[in-house]
Amino acid sequence: MTFRQDGAAALEWAARYLERVDELPVLAQVEPGEIRARLPVSPPEEPEPFEAVLRDLDEVLVPGLTNWQSPRFLAYYSVSAAEPGILAELLAATLNQVGFLWRTSPALTELELHTVDWVRQLLGLPEGWHGHIEDTASTSTIAALAAAREATGGKAVLMSEHANVAIEKAARLLGLEPRKVPVDSEFKLRADALELEDAAAVVATVGTTAASAVDPVVAIADACEATGTWLHVDAAYAGAAWICPEFDWSREGVERAHSVVVNAHKWLFTPMDCSLLWTSRPESLRDAFSVVPDYLRTTDSEDALSLSEYGPALGRRFRALKLWAILRCYGRSGLETRIREAVRLAELFEGWVREEPGWELAAPRPFSLVCFRREASDEENEALLERVNRSGEFFLSHARLDGRYALRLSIGNERTTEADVRFAWDALRREAGVVDGK
Ligand SMILES: Cc1ncc(COP(=O)(O)O)c(C=O)c1O
Numbered sequence: 001m002t003f004r005q006d007g008a009a010a011l012e013w014a015a016r017y018l019e020r021v022d023e024l025p026v027l028a029q030v031e032p033g034e035i036r037a038r039l040p041v042s043p044p045e046e047p048e049p050f051e052a053v054l055r056d057l058d059e060v061l062v063p064g065l066t067n068w069q070s071p072r073f074l075a076y077y078s079v080s081a082a083e084p085g086i087l088a089e090l091l092a093a094t095l096n097q098v099g100f101l102w103r104t105s106p107a108l109t110e111l112e113l114h115t116v117d118w119v120r121q122l123l124g125l126p127e128g129w130h131g132h133i134e135d136t137a138s139t140s141t142i143a144a145l146a147a148a149r150e151a152t153g154g155k156a157v158l159m160s161e162h163a164n165v166a167i168e169k170a171a172r173l174l175g176l177e178p179r180k181v182p183v184d185s186e187f188k189l190r191a192d193a194l195e196l197e198d199a200a201a202v203v204a205t206v207g208t209t210a211a212s213a214v215d216p217v218v219a220i221a222d223a224c225e226a227t228g229t230w231l232h233v234d235a236a237y238a239g240a241a242w243i244c245p246e247f248d249w250s251r252e253g254v255e256r257a258h259s260v261v262v263n264a265h266k267w268l269f270t271p272m273d274c275s276l277l278w279t280s281r282p283e284s285l286r287d288a289f290s291v292v293p294d295y296l297r298t299t300d301s302e303d304a305l306s307l308s309e310y311g312p313a314l315g316r317r318f319r320a321l322k323l324w325a326i327l328r329c330y331g332r333s334g335l336e337t338r339i340r341e342a343v344r345l346a347e348l349f350e351g352w353v354r355e356e357p358g359w360e361l362a363a364p365r366p367f368s369l370v371c372f373r374r375e376a377s378d379e380e381n382e383a384l385l386e387r388v389n390r391s392g393e394f395f396l397s398h399a400r401l402d403g404r405y406a407l408r409l410s411i412g413n414e415r416t417t418e419a420d421v422r423f424a425w426d427a428l429r430r431e432a433g434v435v436d437g438k
Contacts, residue, residue: 006050013054014086021069022415025392028066035064071415072394074424077209077237077369078412081271088325089271092318099316101296102304109307112320116276118327122335123242123262126255130282132307133274133319137236137261138166140277143311144259145170145201147284148230151258154200160189160215162208164234176200186364187211187401191219201230204257206250207238210399210408211363211371214238217253225256233257236275237412238367240267241343244336250366258284264323267339267368267412269330274319277311285310342368342411345421349409352425358432362406371399371406374432378405387431394424 038060067073069080099108116131134140145157145167157171161180171178181193187208194202202224204215217233224231233254239262241247254260259279264270279285290309298304308314330338346368353359353372363371373381382398382405389395397408409424 009051009054013057018069018083021067022071022420024062024065024067024070026067026070026073026395027389027392028064029392030064035060066395069413069415070395071413071417071420072424073413074409074411074416074421075389075395075397076408076410077266078410078416079266079272080269080413080415082269082326082330082414084325084329085269085271085322088322092321095318095321097318099318100308100314101298101300101306103298103300105318106304108316108318108320109305111318111324112307112316113305115320115324115327116278119262119264119268119276119323120278122327122332123239124248124251125242125260125278126280129278129280130285130310131276131278132310133264133316133323134277134311134313135273135275135319136166136265137164137234137263137275138169139312140261140275141166141170141203141232141234142173143277143285143289144230144232144261144279145174145176145203146288146312147259147279147281148201148232149174149176150288151281151284152200152228152230154229155198157201157203158194158196158199159203160187160205160208160213162187162189162210162213163203163205164209164236167203167234183213187213189215189220191216191223194220194223196223196227196229199227199229201232201258203232203234204253206233206235206254207241207367207369209237211401211406212238212365212367212369213363214250214366217257219253221253221256230259231257233260236261236263237266239263240335241339241367243332244339247367264326267342268323268326268335269338269414270323270326274323282310338414339368342416345411345416345418346370346409348418349411349421349425356429362401362404368411370409371401372409373404373406381405381407384428384432388424388427391427391431393427394420396424 097105097108099105102109156177156179158179158181159167160183168178181189184190202220204217204220206214242251258281262276264274265272286309350365350370358375360375362373399406399408
């Protein structure tokens with residue numbers, strides 16, 4: 001078999017997977033250790049054909065997949081990898097660029113700066129900001145907080161009690177004290193509870209992981225400016241919504257941030273991984289990360305920017321290619337349409353919950369996440385979630401809001417339709433009856 005023939009078979013496999021992913025269980029129906037038990041204990045001594053890899057993908061690995069590409073994956077923050085991005089990943093692997101210096105891949109470096117600037121324009125962020133790509137928001141946060149530590153000399157990072165775990169991890173890693181700030185009745189950070197004497201940074205979240213709450217960025221920016229504290233905005237999920245003018249309200253104050261993260265791999269349909277980090281203080285990122293030993297020195301001009309001087313990693317893969325492909329093949333209008341459709345479906349589901357006796361909403365819904373519950377005990381809600389997820393028909397997750405268990409239905413996969421959401425709602429009502437013993 002040749003590269004061309006194997007490649008055609010792999011592409012055919014990919015197309016077929018996407019066509020039938022809605023027929024596969026959403027949550028993997030295997031026990032821990034089951035997949036490893038199906039794999040040979042030792043590596044192959046002799047070469048095998050690529051078709052054997054494709055065969056085992058079907059027979060061994062597909063049963064162990066939790067299918068994030070399924071339109072009925074409605075858990076955590078639901079995401080999807082769009083087809084232009086999938087194809088661009090193949091091209092990126094083909095090119096195998098390693099962009100640690102400008103000269104090791106001028107195209108990678110400049111396309112990355114350019115596409116991230118295109119997204120900046122689409123999202124209405126300030127002109128002139130430096131933006132680049134990290135793998136995940138976890139790494140983007142490490143980079144931002146390292147810059148904050150460098151710029152302020154502060155010792156603590158303040159964040160909402162609902163901030164993503166990535167913030168606490170980044171703070172700990174950098175030797176900064178993570179400090180949780182209480183939230184109000186709508187799960188937004190209480191700006192009046194900020195105590196900033198020794199703070200390096202405040203992390204404001206636009207779209208918290210639990211409930212997609214929008215922290216009061218303007219009030220937080222006021223407090224940060226008064227004390228010289230770095231303001232980092234974590235808009236990993238909801239920042240994508242800024243492409244639609246009706247969500248401008250949720251970007252208010254973000255222009256005053258020192259750094260902002262938006263994950264293209266969350267709600268911009270880019271295959272995992274692609275986290276966009278902007279900063280108005282690129283010199284602080286460089287102060288934190290620029291270490292240039294002799295073997296990395298070049299005679300290239302000052303304009304030859306090395307992206308490895310702006311974050312923790314030296315090596316850098318060609319992530320910009322998939323983002324570029326999606327921006328070109330979808331355009332602003334394609335992205336807006338998909339984001340609006342996700343919000344419309346969430347609004348629809350929210351309405352069904354609101355109108356159904358025995359059910360209640362557990363948090364306001366600013367974007368495409370609905371937090372809700374049965375009017376019943378935490379244990380009953382947990383049992384309901386377990387039951388529907390075990391069926392494999394769709395997949396939801398949970399959060400603890402105000403100390404109470406809540407179910408989360410998140411829409412962000414471009415393949416999710418009204419029929420999928422209706423299916424989930426009907427199944428939830430049916431299963432709730434079973435759990436309640438009705
Ligand atoms: C608000 C928020 N920030 C950060 C993260 C972490 O993202 P990543 O997995 O890219 O590190 C998440 C993940 O869901 C998130 O919801």
